[in-house]
Amino acid sequence: MTNPDKHVVTIGLSAAIVSVVDDLPSVLVVHAAGADDALPFGPFDPVAHRTLESGLRTWVGEQTYLDLGYVEQLYTFGDRGRHTLKPGENARVVSVGYLALTKQLGERNAPDSVWRDWYRYFPWEDWRIEKPAVIDEMILPALEEFVASAPDRSCAELRRDRVRLCFGDEDIGWDEEKVLERYELLYEAGIVSEAARDGRGGNDRISPLGDRMMFDHRRILATAIARLRGKMKYRPVVFELMPASFTLLELQRTVEAISGTRLHKQNFRRLVEDQGLVEGTGKFNSPPRGRPAELFRFRREVLRERPSPGVKLARQRTP
Amino acid sequence: MTNPDKHVVTIGLSAAIVSVVDDLPSVLVVHAAGADDALPFGPFDPVAHRTLESGLRTWVGEQTYLDLGYVEQLYTFGDRGRHTLKPGENARVVSVGYLALTKQLGERNAPDSVWRDWYRYFPWEDWRIEKPAVIDEMILPALEEFVASAPDRSCAELRRDRVRLCFGDEDIGWDEEKVLERYELLYEAGIVSEAARDGRGGNDRISPLGDRMMFDHRRILATAIARLRGKMKYRPVVFELMPASFTLLELQRTVEAISGTRLHKQNFRRLVEDQGLVEGTGKFNSPPRGRPAELFRFRREVLRERPSPGVKLARQRTP
DNA sequence: AGATATATACTCAAAACGAGCATAACAGGA
DNA sequence: TCCTGTTATGCTCGTTTTGAGTATATATCT
Incomplete structure (x- = not known):
């Protein structure tokens, strides 16, 4: 409470805008050559907007000409180091993630935003045809390394359990709702390339697992998919x-x-x-x-x- | 993006810390004579803390000497006018609400925080003995007024449906998870005394319905109860x-x-x-x-x- | 007409659920 | 000791929900 300035942060609003056409679940991303894809995002302007959600609707409308129907707040992320532009930089942004559903009517009209199959970012999440080969071929071996590299025995036990719960085995099957848990595990294990970018130990012997996204946007998207998969049921x-x-x-x-x-x-x-x-x-x-x-x-x-x-x-x- | 200062806000962290003793669900509140009860809350210091949750754990530990076990983020509220100290004032605070569960071991030790039966703030939510009389005697009549005072017919229809969904009828029974929906309905209808305080039309012919809380803390508590009631089941x-x-x-x-x-x-x-x-x-x-x-x-x-x-x-x- | 493909109706057993009866294990008083 | 009140625990029974099929209907194409 001493110096009020030290409590000052910027709030970023990010939206996972989802639609499905022809069996392809897609998310609207801002795409620029040479850069990671990003979710549409913008700062929250407390002067102009009465609520966080109205702020979101406004600039999403401006940027993408989309009229969002269903909008739901997901989670507020404030982790240091997971919203960096370049390594070392440390602007403190707290980002509030949203899930929005829309029908993809009319033409694409936003400047450089495109619809992308969301499984491009999460290739291990699509079990419609069969269990994705990448799980047995790349993910599980890399996670075994992660377990083996634990500093002590009990930590290894914990890691092993997490792997089992996330990716299943004979007893416990696949739980399609654990999207976020799986992504976070891969991030912590350094298997996903955001980990290296954010300055955490990255396992660079592994070819990148799914497309990377800017900031913590892949985490927000994981949260969005998980929420939608769960909510759909009730x-x-x-x-x-x-x-x-x-x-x-x-x-x-x-x-x-x-x-x-x-x-x-x-x-x-x-x-x-x-x-x-x-x-x-x-x-x-x-x-x-x-x-x-x-x-x-x-x-x-x-x-x-x-x-x-x-x-x-x-x-x-x-x- | 023009003037970065206009995007600057303070983040407040509030925690609904819950425990149950002797069939009484209680929440830890900061109580001061003459003031409304408040949830323990404090500003988020982005310099000192790596994550929002670690910020929360730290100052809750400092203020209440409690060691929180389970902690879960609830929702981020940024509505203008719902975090006011005095009418007219308009400091812009975005508050992130948390739910925490604890066992109430040891003695109470926090300076002026006390455990309070949460039904003191939501007397219409306790159906263990019987349907709370306050629903038929006060809430439903007041809500009928709210329906009747709608500007037009279709608005009245919408309001009527909301009342039915929130408080049930013969067909649809009581849904104990709709705690937040009920509180928000009562707030909008001006039945709950926060409404008048926040400068919204308040129906002052009604004796206050449950204890008022500071800021938007009763809304956060409603969110916490709803989340806990739901989560418990799975x-x-x-x-x-x-x-x-x-x-x-x-x-x-x-x-x-x-x-x-x-x-x-x-x-x-x-x-x-x-x-x-x-x-x-x-x-x-x-x-x-x-x-x-x-x-x-x-x-x-x-x-x-x-x-x-x-x-x-x-x-x-x-x- | 026959093959193929998709839509829709219906069956059947297993599991889960809601309600209640029956019995067990204690205390205290007749 | 036996009866009564009280709580714990075990078990039954009918209904609903669920998972997995089989059967049949209505198209097109050859």
């Missing part, structure tokens, strides 16, 4: 990403794209219909092959009825 | 509040104290045991009457086994 937020009408398979593919797993088709249909989340429109699509599927729409009334349920994942066993 | 966090050994009824009473509802005893036992959350110690207590109960301990191993489950609420129907 709140009907997927519909923020869907067009006005859609087939049940399209809905399922969107959920799968986000969760990075495959679902059981018949049971997915049962869940969604039984919960009254959607209603048929009576119209059908005309697919190139196969039986036409009915087009459904989101029943907005569910938001006013029961404590709004989400889209449960009817998990599929490995076939 | 993560074994209650055990942070329990002594080393306890009977299953003591555990149940703690869960009930937090959730503000009653649980089915036999089913609670079944859930907790089947999930392997606890193990018997072979020792028994000696109660004044009735059969002695076995003392259990938390199985710390669950944290290393399956994606750690929480204490599900085996809800009791109204008898």
